[in-house]
Amino acid sequence: MSEPVNPVEYTKKELPASMSKIATALIAIGLIGVILAYLFDTTRASFNGLVMLMFVTSIGAGSVFLIAIEYLGGAVWSTPFRRVSEFLGAVVFLLPLLALPVYLNLHSIFEWTHLEVVEADKILSGKSAYLNPTFFTVRVIIFFSIWILFYLILTRNSKKQDSNGDQNLTKINIKVSAIFIPFFGLTLTFAAIDWIMSLEPHWFSTIFGVYYFSGTMLAALSFATILIVYLNEKGYFVKGISKDNYYSLGALLFAFVNFWAYIAFSQFLLIWYANLPEETFWYLARWDGAWKYVTISTIFIHFLLPYIVLAPQPAKKDPKRLIVASVIILFAHFLDIFWLVMPTFGKESFAFGWIEIAFPILAVGLILFVFVFKYKSENLVPIRDPKLKRGLNFRL
Amino acid sequence: MSDKTIFAYSALFDSPDDIIHAAEEVKKQGFEKYDVNTPYPVHGMDDAMKLSPSKLGYVALFFGLSGMLAAIILTYFTSVVDYPQVIGGKPFYAFPGYVPVMFELTVLSAAVLTVATMLLIFFKLPNNRHPLHDTNYMKAVSSDKYGLYIEIEDEKYDEAVIKSLFERFNAKVIEPIYYDDTEVEHKNRIFEPKFIIGLVLIAVITSGTTYFTLNKLMFMIPFSWMMDQDKIVPQESYELFADGFGMRNPVEGTIARGQLPYEYYQKPEEAAVALINPLFPTAENFALGKKKYDIYCSPCHGYHGEGDSRMRGQFPNPPSLHSEKVRDWTDGRIYHVITEGQNVMPSYSTQLSREEKWATVLYIRALQRSLNAKESDLE
Numbered sequence: 001m002s003e004p005v006n007p008v009e010y011t012k013k014e015l016p017a018s019m020s021k022i023a024t025a026l027i028a029i030g031l032i033g034v035i036l037a038y039l040f041d042t043t044r045a046s047f048n049g050l051v052m053l054m055f056v057t058s059i060g061a062g063s064v065f066l067i068a069i070e071y072l073g074g075a076v077w078s079t080p081f082r083r084v085s086e087f088l089g090a091v092v093f094l095l096p097l098l099a100l101p102v103y104l105n106l107h108s109i110f111e112w113t114h115l116e117v118v119e120a121d122k123i124l125s126g127k128s129a130y131l132n133p134t135f136f137t138v139r140v141i142i143f144f145s146i147w148i149l150f151y152l153i154l155t156r157n158s159k160k161q162d163s164n165g166d167q168n169l170t171k172i173n174i175k176v177s178a179i180f181i182p183f184f185g186l187t188l189t190f191a192a193i194d195w196i197m198s199l200e201p202h203w204f205s206t207i208f209g210v211y212y213f214s215g216t217m218l219a220a221l222s223f224a225t226i227l228i229v230y231l232n233e234k235g236y237f238v239k240g241i242s243k244d245n246y247y248s249l250g251a252l253l254f255a256f257v258n259f260w261a262y263i264a265f266s267q268f269l270l271i272w273y274a275n276l277p278e279e280t281f282w283y284l285a286r287w288d289g290a291w292k293y294v295t296i297s298t299i300f301i302h303f304l305l306p307y308i309v310l311a312p313q314p315a316k317k318d319p320k321r322l323i324v325a326s327v328i329i330l331f332a333h334f335l336d337i338f339w340l341v342m343p344t345f346g347k348e349s350f351a352f353g354w355i356e357i358a359f360p361i362l363a364v365g366l367i368l369f370v371f372v373f374k375y376k377s378e379n380l381v382p383i384r385d386p387k388l389k390r391g392l393n394f395r396l
Numbered sequence: 397m398s399d400k401t402i403f404a405y406s407a408l409f410d411s412p413d414d415i416i417h418a419a420e421e422v423k424k425q426g427f428e429k430y431d432v433n434t435p436y437p438v439h440g441m442d443d444a445m446k447l448s449p450s451k452l453g454y455v456a457l458f459f460g461l462s463g464m465l466a467a468i469i470l471t472y473f474t475s476v477v478d479y480p481q482v483i484g485g486k487p488f489y490a491f492p493g494y495v496p497v498m499f500e501l502t503v504l505s506a507a508v509l510t511v512a513t514m515l516l517i518f519f520k521l522p523n524n525r526h527p528l529h530d531t532n533y534m535k536a537v538s539s540d541k542y543g544l545y546i547e548i549e550d551e552k553y554d555e556a557v558i559k560s561l562f563e564r565f566n567a568k569v570i571e572p573i574y575y576d577d578t579e580v581e582h583k584n585r586i587f588e589p590k591f592i593i594g595l596v597l598i599a600v601i602t603s604g605t606t607y608f609t610l611n612k613l614m615f616m617i618p619f620s621w622m623m624d625q626d627k628i629v630p631q632e633s634y635e636l637f638a639d640g641f642g643m644r645n646p647v648e649g650t651i652a653r654g655q656l657p658y659e660y661y662q663k664p665e666e667a668a669v670a671l672i673n674p675l676f677p678t679a680e681n682f683a684l685g686k687k688k689y690d691i692y693c694s695p696c697h698g699y700h701g702e703g704d705s706r707m708r709g710q711f712p713n714p715p716s717l718h719s720e721k722v723r724d725w726t727d728g729r730i731y732h733v734i735t736e737g738q739n740v741m742p743s744y745s746t747q748l749s750r751e752e753k754w755a756t757v758l759y760i761r762a763l764q765r766s767l768n769a770k771e772s773d774l775e
Contacts, residue, residue: 265495272492275484313453395439 004165007383008392010238020372026365033358038101044355046105047345052359053098054195054212054337055219056091059367061191062220063089064151065184068177071154071170077248079391080241080381084224084231086155087374091367092147099140106133109344112201124201131198139194143187150180158382165384188213196337199344203282207267212340214260219333221253222326227371229319229326231380238381240392243317247396250316253325257310261303285343294339302332334360400574403527405558406545407567408536412438415542418565419444422546425561429547433528433537456510463505467498482707527575536569545573656750664732671728675754677762685759688752692744693760701763712740717760718767730757 037045063085070078070085107113111124112131118124124131153176157169189209197208205211228249232241271279286295309315309325316322338356345351382388409415412434419432423446432441471494475481480488519526528534528545537543546558562570585591613619628634634642646652660667675681690699698704701717716722722730734753737743748756765773 265492269492269495273484275486313449 003167005161005167005384005386007162007165008238008381008388010379010381010383012379013236015236015372015375016234019368023365023368023372026361027369028365030358030360030362030365033354034362037355037358041355042105043108044345044351046102046109047341048355048359049098049102049105050109050195051334051337051341052363053095053102054341055334055360055363056098056367057095057191058212058216058219058333058337059088059223060090060092060095060151060220061147061184061188062216063224064092064147064154064180065188065217066220066224067154067158068150068180068184071174071177072181074387076387076391077245077394079385079387080237080245081224081228081249082158082385083378083380083382084227084371085220086158087371087378088220088224088227088367089151089155090370090374092144092151094366094370095144095147099144103137103140106136110198110201112198127201131201136194139190143191146183146187150176150183154180158385159378161384162379162382163384167386170386185209185213188216196340199341200282200285202278205267205271205279205282207263211260211263211267214256214263215333215336218253218256218260218329221249221256222329222333223367225249225253225326226323226330229322233319236380238383238392242395244394244396245391246319246322247313247316248394250310250322250325253306253322253329254310254316257303257306257329261307264302286339288343291339291343294335298332298336298339301328302336306332334363400577402548403573403575404545404547405553405555406533406543406569406571406573407562407565408533408569409542409544409566410568412542414566415544416440416444418544418562418567421561421565422544425557426552427546427550429550431545433534433543433545435538435540435542438542452510452514455513456506459509459513460502460506463501463503463509464498466505467494467501470501471497480708480710488708527573530576531573532569533571533573541568658735658745660732661736664729664736667732668726668729671726671731673727673731673754673757675751675758677758681755681758682762684752685755685757685762688748688756689759689763692747693756696741700766701760714741718764723764723768727754727757727761730760 034045034049037048066078066085067082067089069075070082102109112118112127113133118128129135154173157173157176160166161169189212192209192212196212197203197205228237229246231237268283271283285291306325306328309321309328315325342351385391407418409418415432415434416438419441422430423444432438432445434441472489475490475494476488482488483490486493533543533545544562546553559570615623628642630643632642633640637644651657660670693701695707696703696705696711696714697717698706703714703716705711705713731753733741734744734748734756744753
């Protein structure tokens with residue numbers, strides 16, 4: 001048996017009161033907006049609810065994935081920050097709640113739930129063995145329970161380590177992460193197919209799961225980056241975190257900005273080149289009317305802008321530019337999901353009004369609230385993690 | 397030893413800590429022409445040597461952008477200026493398809509040329525000599541020692557001072573590095589006759605071998621076996637037949653299945669009178685005609701037969717199908733043009749079956765009626 005790890009010196013500070021106030025205010029405004037939206041225009045609201053659900057899924061499942069790859073890759077630079085992802089990952093508990101209003105309005109969102117349409121359509125009836133409400137429900141329950149289960153195991157071990165410093169807990173978590181990764185790959189791919197791709201049940205793209213994953217990773221990472229940089233600059237973490245830790249964070253963000261562009265372009269290029277009507281209509285719908293501008297702006301907001309902000313070496317160490325890039329990316333990911341989902345609701349021109357604003361407000365409020373809530377009961381730094389000291393001494 | 401020219405004074409250290417402190421001190425003393433060699437990147441060395449951030453990134457940016465520019469010029473010149481071709485109905489400059497080319501050329505030129513620039517600056521290419529090559533110092537630092545050397549050209553060079561400095565930081569080996577005599581007297585040999593003759597020989601041998609392989613060897617036994625087979629290929633003579641032709645005509649008075657001959661070649665007027673459209677104007681026939689017309693006729697004649705070609709001037713635009721001349725033609729006359737072609741228009745017999753041709757004629761008639769309706773259509 002190895003020796004228990006001695007804790008790193010860490011004094012817990014209260015989060016600024018403004019943070020929980022902001023979270024509560026956002027939730028209050030968002031919730032009123034969302035409830036009114038469901039009363040006014042149920043269909044439009046449930047489409048927006050789907051966008052919000054996928055955005056929160058990105059943050060939640062993506063954060064669990066970030067925790068897992070840190071264990072698996074043996075990364076030390078991110079160990080001081082890991083708790084931020086662990087707190088953010090707790091939003092997976094909210095997913096069933098957020099999915100409920102969408103699930104209740106399944107009929108008005110998904111074409112394949114209409115039995116008479118499916119029966120009249122050869123292609124849809126061919127797909128009906130997979131795309132039917134019963135199997136869909138089963139799958140969704142499986143997704144949520146897998147994410148929640150692995151989140152619980154990983155964070156519980158991590159929390160236990162704070163009190164007893166048992167090194168074996170890290171080893172167990174490495175094994176748990178190894179089991180989680182294939183499950184994550186499958187669940188996230190099928191979640192993307194079920195919730196987003198099946199909005200256009202005739203359309204198919206084999207790369208779609210990866211496409212959603214690239215955004216997921218970016219969203220989880222950029223939300224964590226905002227909190228990490230903000231809290232570290234105010235001294236909420238322990239001493240020893242250097243610009244090199246920031247640099248790795250920035251480099252990972254930068255890498256995935258490129259990864260997203262690569263995947264998004266790959267998907268587009270093949271469909272554009274082959275020019276087959278059963279595939280192109282999905283892009284044509286996004287090239288119609290006002291959607292054209294959203295499509296073009298995605299290229300800038302999701303790729304070029306964060307690319308330029310993050311490209312120079314000093315930018316990855318600069319707290320201000322890291323936060324700017326993260327905010328851009330977070331917004332871009334919301335826009336991306338909006339762009340994936342909403343053309344099915346509003347062909348030709350996109351609907352934008354107070355309903356569309358209320359949902360992201362609620363989403364950000366909820367995530368922030370979960371973070372504040374988790375912060376109260378746990379340390380912001382895994383003080384007895386065996387990798388923590390090396391993480392604090394991390395130099396490029 | 398004494399006649400050798402000294403290049404630098406070197407020291408080998410055992411630990412990365414020693415070398416960092418030594419480098420700090422050397423910098424503090426004001427030495428400029430010195431360098432550190434370690435078996436792996438030592439953290440904090442840039443700070444110790446007070447190196448300014450590398451400017452190589454700008455070189456990479458420059459070469460990356462020029463690679464991208466080269467790709468844009470390459471794709472634009474080949475597909476728009478030099479050899480424009482419509483491929484899959486896409487515009488000449490089909491941007492998304494060229495993005496991979498741009499990406500690859502950007503990455504390639506950024507990577508290769510940045511390394512080349514680095515070598516150019518460090519080695520002064522085409523020179524590949526350096527006094528450190530083949531020294532014990534270099535052997536040690538490329539396995540497990542940490543080395544530092546100060547060049548003799550440094551303004552503050554003073555053997556005694558340097559020695560004592562090295563000793564203070566636990567240097568294990570302190571020794572001078574000399575120029576290799578042969579290297580000092582070395583001259584570039586690029587213009588020596590021997591080298592040039594060698595180059596010419598290589599060129600002659602390579603091109604000679606290539607020429608021989610492609611033009612001679614391919615036609616020798618056994619490489620020619622694939623080409624010379626004991627079968628009759630089209631246009632070949634064959635002595636077994638009395639007339640000596642390898643290709644045979646069909647037996648007199650017979651027609652191959654589905655190969656009804658066209659009797660009115662070069663006889664448009666007779667075709668106009670004799671041929672009658674066998675198809676009825678049903679919805680299916682119109683649909684078939686529209687499909688075939690849109691595929692084969694519309695690129696030049698336009699979707700509505702107005703002669704508004706989509707070929708961007710690569711072919712002369714044909715006259716309108718709505719002219720009085722064409723409207724007055726019989727179905728057989730139009731059929732004849734499709735079968736035989738006319739002026740620049742080629743024959744479409746290989747693309748369209750009889751039935752499809754007649755369906756197309758039906759559709760053309762419908763197009764004509766759409767612009768020049770008959771009085772009776774109003775009823």
